[in-house]
Amino acid sequence: MSVASAPTERVPGLIPALAGVGLRFPHHQAVIERKPPVAWFEVHTENYMGGGAPLRYLEAIRRDYPLSLHGVGLSLGRVDGLDADHLDRIARLAARIEPGLVSEHLSWSISDGDYLGDLLPLPLTEEALDVVCDNVDRFQQALGRQILVENPSSYLRYRHSTITESEFLVVVARRTGCGTLCDVNNIFVSAENHGWDAVAYLEALPPAEVKELHLAGHTVKQLSDGAVLRIDDHGSAVEPAVWTLFRQAVLRFGARPTMIEWDSNIPPLDVLVEQADQASAILLQPHESRADADAA
Secondary structure: OOHHHOOOOOOOOOOOOOEEEEOOHHHHHHHHHHOOOOOOEEEEHHHHOOOHHHHHHHHHHHOOOOEEEEOOOOOOOOOOOOOHHHHHHHHHHHHHHOOOEEEEEOOEEEEOOEEEEEEEOOOOOHHHHHHHHHHHHHHHHHHOOOOEEEOOOOOOOOOOOOOOHHHHHHHHHHHHOOEEEEEHHHHHHHHHHHOOOHHHHHHHOOHHHEEEEEEEOOEEEEOOOOOEEEEOOOOOOOOHHHHHHHHHHHHHHOOOOEEEEOOOOOOOHHHHHHHHHHHHHHHOOOOOOHHHHHHO
16 A cells, blocks of 8 residues: 555645655646655746646646645845736646645746746845845735745755855744745755755755655766766665655654655656655654654
């Protein structure tokens, strides 16, 4: 029996502290027909804002599973403010789907009205912090609810950054009341690329502010100068070292809704369910997390 099919209290719309799967177009029909034993699904918000067949599939799946909306295009780091039309479309989709969680990335992806097609890292400065907090406030006001902000993967650092990435996330959460989506794979990728201490990054995040975890695969590239670059491409299974870091995250934060991301070279749905079962087994292991100890 799949871990996700173990008896749990079902509350409509509530995302359980088990592992779900990133729902992608190739699996729409299979989910509707087979109703696989998955605790919940997360979708990229922008894929469903246009209505049509994708939204009809999503509404059908929503009748059987809790859903989360995960945005990739709002650009929380843009200095000229959020796009009003984009924000309104997200709000209307959220009102229609009633997701258990809504999230976006700590990144920027729009310049002079042009969408750059990537989630670019921010300079971690006081000025950028003010911009992100203003945009998160506006996003939450438009939705009338808390959102989660996800840590990015990164391949470069700005020389004039004055704040660590973990500290930046903490301050954003405290100033705006948003939560944190802790992407464990992104932490591992960035830590390996820049020489950070991944466990220290986890330790810097207050457990009460972490509401969701992400897991994914990544690619290792050997560069011409002999250096190694890890690229967060979501195109493979979760690596053993990332599973190890995930166990550290669960010890730090306690069991949290966890999502398996797989966006390229998408495998059969059963492969994703197996990855989710592996994550849920870790989440269900008896342990006293730091979050539990703090609450005692």
